[in-house]
Amino acid sequence: MKQLAVTAVALIFSVSFTIAQSKTVQKFHDKYKDNEDAKVVSLNHGLFELLASVASFDEDDEDAKVIARIADNITSMDLLAIPLYKSGFNNNDIVDMRSALKKENYEEMMTVRDGSDHVYFLTQGNQNEVKNMLVLISGDDEFMVMNINGTLNMKDLAYLAKNREKWD
Secondary structure (H helix, E strand, O other): OHHHHHHHHHHHHOOOEOOOOOHHHHHHHHHHOOOOOOEEEEEEHHHHHHHHHHHOOOOOOHHHHHHHHHHHHOOEEEEEEEEOOOOOOOHHHHHHHHHHHHHOOOEEEEEEEEOOEEEEEEEEEOOOEEEEEEEEEEOOOEEEEEEEEEEEEHHHHHHHHHHHHHHO
């Protein structure tokens, strides 16, 4: 499961998005961001610009070009993890959140289950690009929402998926 999470995070770092944050995610964030047990990480566009700049130094490396192009389009990424049950949030709330996100035109692109751990990849967009990617990760005792804002070109995503073995 950890390798899957690492691969997912690597793929996500290679993604970009530009639509306003989901109302459902914003409500979740507003409710739990100040919880003393919450883990909160916010990454802004400047960090992704730096990554794009570093990746673009090698003009002959196609992997670097794709990563630079993707990173340059990421506007932000926010992570919020809370303890299940202790925070008052439980598995029924996760089901309700997924349902509310579907009403906001999010599509579940992929669902992964490993034992009691679940990972849900949700996006908005079309066949050429993905906008607003959400990753919901539910474990035995923690729930995390990863929200990535920007625009992901599907050709770049396909390239990364095809060439991911180089990075293992």
